[in-house]
Amino acid sequence: MACAVVAARRVSSTGVVRMMTPSYCVTLKDVQEAQRRIQGFVHSTPVMTCSSLDALAARKLFFKCELLQKTGSFKIRGAINAVKSLPSDKCTAVVTHSSGNHGQALALAAQIMGIPAYIVVPNTAAACKKSAILGYGALVVDCEPTDKSRAEVAANTVQKTGGVLIHPNQDPAVIAGQGTIGFEILQQVPGLEALVIPVGGGGMLAGIAVAVKALVVGPLGFLLRYLLPSLRIRDRVSRSSCAPLGGKADR
Ligand SMILES: Cc1ncc(COP(=O)(O)O)c(C=O)c1O
Numbered sequence: 242m243a244c245a246v247v248a249a250r251r252v253s254s255t256g257v258v259r260m261m262t263p264s265y266c267v268t269l270k271d272v273q274e275a276q277r278r279i280q281g282f283v284h285s286t287p288v289m290t291c292s293s294l295d296a297l298a299a300r301k302l303f304f305k306c307e308l309l310q311k312t313g314s315f316k317i318r319g320a321i322n323a324v325k326s327l328p329s330d331k332c333t334a335v336v337t338h339s340s341g342n343h344g345q346a347l348a349l350a351a352q353i354m355g356i357p358a359y360i361v362v363p364n365t366a367a368a369c370k371k372s373a374i375l376g377y378g379a380l381v382v383d384c385e386p387t388d389k390s391r392a393e394v395a396a397n398t399v400q401k402t403g404g405v406l407i408h409p410n411q412d413p414a415v416i417a418g419q420g421t422i423g424f425e426i427l428q429q430v431p432g433l434e435a436l437v438i439p440v441g442g443g444g445m446l447a448g449i450a451v452a453v454k455a456l457v458v459g460p461l462g463f464l465l466r467y468l469l470p471s472l473r474i475r476d477r478v479s480r481s482s483c484a485p486l487g488g489k490a491d492r
Pocket of ligand 1: 315342440441445
């Protein structure tokens with residue numbers, strides 16, 4: 242099964258506590274803002290299960306099906322967030338280098354925002370990827386299939402067009418957009434013990450890690466978040482006065 246994110250939960254979860262550190266360039270707030278920005282522009286993708294794979298793995302597995310996402314991958318989350326968070330004077334054109342999924346995603350994001358997109362694509366890329374990019378109304382700029390050529394041609398294209406470079410995995414707004422997968426899966430599958438995330442440049446991993454590490458998950462988290470503060474102030478600490486999943490970072 243081709244799924245972007247696999248999550249695992251043991252039957253008797255003990256829960257974990259994760260805290261944000263202030264040193265990340267992308268914060269929980271950035272991911273929350275990304276979630277608001279991309280709402281209505283992306284699908285909340287389904288989570289599927291498979292009992293045969295559960296038996297093989299000896300645990301319950303949950304597959305977050307980002308392959309059913311708009312443009313066919315999670316990349317649209319980061320692309321929409323990046324384009325929508327550009328200041329209005331910079332929101333005139335966008336440029337990226339990508340052999341496929343980010344290129345298609347940025348092409349659609351730019352089309353939605355009514356601005357041109359220039360996608361630098363290696364001349365060896367599959368024709369179907371180029372035609373998908375063209376289908377979303379972007380312009381394809383050919384480069385050699387090397388990192389050096391990609392970067393050089395993208396830099397030249399930025400210079401010629403005045404567009405903003407939206408890097409496929411290093412741009413903080415792209416990372417924050419991909420992090421919204423983390424919010425969704427925690428809401429869809431309470432009590433998860435582990436997330437297994439594919440890594441290319443690391444943008445999706447970083448975004449999901451920021452989102453998930455900032456949230457308290459499971460019974461131990463419940464104890465720390467609600468019960469201990471209640472005992473301390475000798476009054477009931479309600480869910481609404483505490484950080485919900487996808488809410489504020491833990492105190
Ligand atoms: C389908 C798919 N999964 C995973 C990745 C890896 O994402 P990242 O580069 O953010 O690590 C990519 C990147 O192109 C992708 O297209």
